[in-house]
Amino acid sequence: MVSTKITLSPSVSTRRGFSLVEVLVVVMVILVIAAIAIPSLVNSRMKANEAAAVASMRTVQMAETLYSTEYPDEGFAPSLAELGPNGTDCTAVTAHNSCIIMDDALLSGVKSGYIFELLGDGSTPVRGYSLTGTPESSTASGRCTFSTDQSGFILKSSSGTGGGRFAIGADGTCGN
Secondary structure, eight states, rough: OOOOOOOTTTOOOOOOSSHHHHHHHHHHHHHHHHHHHHHHHHHHHHHHOOOOOOHHHHHHHHHHHHHHOOOTTTTOOOSSSSGGGGTSSSOOOOOOBBBOOOOOHHTTTTTEEEEEEEOOOOOOOBBBEEEEEEEEEEEOOOOOOEETTTOOOEEEEETOOOOOOOOOOSSSSOOO
């Protein structure tokens, strides 16, 4: 019976773990993928915020219509607070706590990266209102400012362009 003994030479060793070069290559690949993906994610988030802002404006428009119908002596609500519970439990509804909108974020004036401001025209009863939605950050939360009034049309404006009716577009702007 012949037995063979295998011995490793000093230059051949068992290898465990990764070398520094291999780790750096993996990190570089991950950074390249992140560099490609992050701008797309930010752009998608901005588009989602813009769509949410338009939906919020439609909600306020509908609430204003309901408010002016329910309280004809008051006209339109002069502030967002009056369209909500305004600190009450909504058991006794009045013109100052109409409980039409129950979304606390929208009633606070800040929702989905947009700041909303509702102003009445100052007359009694309030015959007109203006609602604006501006992005908190034009580089992170949205590119367009939206506005509407009692007419029901939502107008957009973005930096460098005029206002007008809009369609949220895929070209990196709010569209035309």
